[in-house]
Amino acid sequence: MASPSFSQSRAFPILLGASTFIGAFVALEVLLRYGVVNKYVVPLPSQVLMSLERIVVEENIVGRMRDTAWEMFVSCIAVIVLGVPMGALLYRWQPLRRALLDWVAALAAAPLVLAFPLFLVIFGRSATTVIVMSVITGLAPIVIKTTEGLLGVRSVLINVGRSLKMTDAQMLRMILLPAALPVIFSGIRLSWTFVLISVVGIEFLINLGGLGQLINDLAERYDLPGTYGAIGFVILVSVIFFMLLERVESWLRPAR
Amino acid sequence: MTLASTATTGAPSGQRPQLVIDKVFKQFGVGPGAVTAVDHVSFDVKPGEFVSVIGPSGCGKSTLFNIIGGLLDEYEGDVLIERERIAGPHKAVGMVFQEESTFPWRNVIDNVAFPLELQGVNKSERLDRAHHFIDLVGLKGFERLMPSALSGGMRQRVSIARTLVSQPQILLMDEPFAALDEQTRLLLGDKITQIQQDLNQTTLLITHNLTEAVQLSDRIVVMTYRPGKVKRIVDIDLPRPRSSDVVSSDAFGHYVAEIWADLREEASRGMADSESARRGGSRG
Numbered sequence: 272m273a274s275p276s277f278s279q280s281r282a283f284p285i286l287l288g289a290s291t292f293i294g295a296f297v298a299l300e301v302l303l304r305y306g307v308v309n310k311y312v313v314p315l316p317s318q319v320l321m322s323l324e325r326i327v328v329e330e331n332i333v334g335r336m337r338d339t340a341w342e343m344f345v346s347c348i349a350v351i352v353l354g355v356p357m358g359a360l361l362y363r364w365q366p367l368r369r370a371l372l373d374w375v376a377a378l379a380a381a382p383l384v385l386a387f388p389l390f391l392v393i394f395g396r397s398a399t400t401v402i403v404m405s406v407i408t409g410l411a412p413i414v415i416k417t418t419e420g421l422l423g424v425r426s427v428l429i430n431v432g433r434s435l436k437m438t439d440a441q442m443l444r445m446i447l448l449p450a451a452l453p454v455i456f457s458g459i460r461l462s463w464t465f466v467l468i469s470v471v472g473i474e475f476l477i478n479l480g481g482l483g484q485l486i487n488d489l490a491e492r493y494d495l496p497g498t499y500g501a502i503g504f505v506i507l508v509s510v511i512f513f514m515l516l517e518r519v520e521s522w523l524r525p526a527r
Numbered sequence: 528m529t530l531a532s533t534a535t536t537g538a539p540s541g542q543r544p545q546l547v548i549d550k551v552f553k554q555f556g557v558g559p560g561a562v563t564a565v566d567h568v569s570f571d572v573k574p575g576e577f578v579s580v581i582g583p584s585g586c587g588k589s590t591l592f593n594i595i596g597g598l599l600d601e602y603e604g605d606v607l608i609e610r611e612r613i614a615g616p617h618k619a620v621g622m623v624f625q626e627e628s629t630f631p632w633r634n635v636i637d638n639v640a641f642p643l644e645l646q647g648v649n650k651s652e653r654l655d656r657a658h659h660f661i662d663l664v665g666l667k668g669f670e671r672l673m674p675s676a677l678s679g680g681m682r683q684r685v686s687i688a689r690t691l692v693s694q695p696q697i698l699l700m701d702e703p704f705a706a707l708d709e710q711t712r713l714l715l716g717d718k719i720t721q722i723q724q725d726l727n728q729t730t731l732l733i734t735h736n737l738t739e740a741v742q743l744s745d746r747i748v749v750m751t752y753r754p755g756k757v758k759r760i761v762d763i764d765l766p767r768p769r770s771s772d773v774v775s776s777d778a779f780g781h782y783v784a785e786i787w788a789d790l791r792e793e794a795s796r797g798m799a800d801s802e803s804a805r806r807g808g809s810r811g
Contacts, residue, residue, distance in 0.1 A: 425626070427624050427625075427626040427627070427628045428628060428630065430598055430622070430624060430628075431622075431624065431628050433597075433598055433616055434596055434597075434598065434616050434620070434621075434622040435616070435641075435642055435645055435693075436615075436616050436618065437645060441645065445641075445645075446630070449630065449632045450630075450631075450632070452632070524632060
């Protein structure tokens with residue numbers, strides 16, 4: 272058992288995370304080799320590992336990651352740029368909130384990905400389709416959470432602003448948004464998760480562009496280790512995005 | 528009670544009141560269910576004076592605080608600052624709230640400098656002024672800490688410094704020590720007394736704490752339980768400069784007993800009212 276001082280060190284969570292990952296990897300390998308899990312459905316983790324070099328060399332993984340990352344980046348920025356003001360509008364205008372908030376919540380639950388033929392007709396088989404569909408898919412959580420965060424700002428903070436004769440714009444920028452930031456960030460995280468799933472899913476469905484298309488190709492060739500290897504690169508892109516988000520959040524929200 | 532009658536209460540004479548509350552009346556709701564929170568309340572506060580408004584819970588103290596601070600618009604009567612009727616928050620009034628009101632995303636110095644930032648004061652000047660008031664409330668050395676690293680009493684001092692930094696003519700406080708323990712409350716009371724004397728700050732304190740009111744005030748406005756009316760205005764003739772040591776004096780005990788005699792009846796009415804409401808609620 273780790274000593275208390277080691278368990279509180281910065282290296283401990285990293286080592287624990289890595290060893291958990293490796294442990295799961297080894298456990299799956301053992302289960303597959305002993306036939307507990309079907310090898311024809313799940314490839315051996317060691318084979319997936321060995322496939323990485325092949326898909327990097329033969330499948331233009333860097334270019335595909337760049338395409339997927341670019342679509343994700345544009346979509347993720349767009350959901351913030353559109354979603355936060357929409358949430359602020361719903362907060363500010365109660366009749367609009369009462370009219371639309373339930374619809375926005377319903378949008379979050381709707382399987383929009385099934386509407387891809389419609390978007391193909393409108394935007395063609397292009398990155399625009401991927402981005403537009405992903406933005407619409409990711410918009411609802413950030414709108415809902417922004418509204419919720421602004422509604423939850425403690426009235427005393429608003430009264431401080433009023434007592435200082437702050438304008439509506441000052442109030443929004445200097446009190447409401449900073450106070451609502453933790454809730455807004457939870458909305459951003461949810462939205463980005465939706466966006467990341469949507470980007471790869473739509474690439475897969477319309478067989479276009481980045482990692483989603485690669486997964487589709489490899490699956491159709493029944494290259495299971497390669498398919499799982501490509502999924503690993505999707506996870507890598509997600510990890511990079513969420514690490515960046517963590518950085519931005521800790522910069523915007525110093526320890527409270 | 529009228530303005531004329533408050534003038535005979537022993538407040539510093541010969542000075543024009545800085546703040547006048549004249550027949551202020553506020554009712555919430557309409558029809559038979561309407562509740563009168565403040566019923567024709569009148570008193571005044573002279574420059575440099577420390578006045579407390581005391582009354583049991585439900586006597587309309589916080590409503591009065593919101594009206595004087597300009598946070599409640601619809602009421603009858605007048606609130607005058609330097610003979611000007613206020614409409615909305617007034618620049619001469621600085622408000623300290625009962626609830627914790629520091630901005631958790633700003634450190635101490637940025638919290639205190641916030642009003643100056645709004646006024647467009649340049650950074651070096653606003654930091655200088657913020658440092659001065661942080662020092663005044665006894666938080667020197669804590670400038671870079673976030674509010675989450677401070678105790679409740681320290682956070683309330685940050686709020687007080689933030690209010691004082693824009694040098695309001697009138698400091699309006701709504702039970703600023705309500706959430707604090709008794710010892711911190713007494714020590715903060717010392718700090719407030721010292722600041723009020725150093726700055727000759729006109730101060731109106733809303734409180735339900737009797738010892739706090741007597742410790743700090745030149746005059747105490749005693750309110751009745753609902754509807755909130757002025758029951759009596761008591762002059763506190765304790766020596767200044769004053770500190771928390773005053774609580775052990777005979778005169779202090781005399782004032783506390785005298786005001787408690789007034790408050791007891793009102794507090795009992797309040798308690799009976801809330802018990803009968805609870806009984807009614809449990810039956811319903």
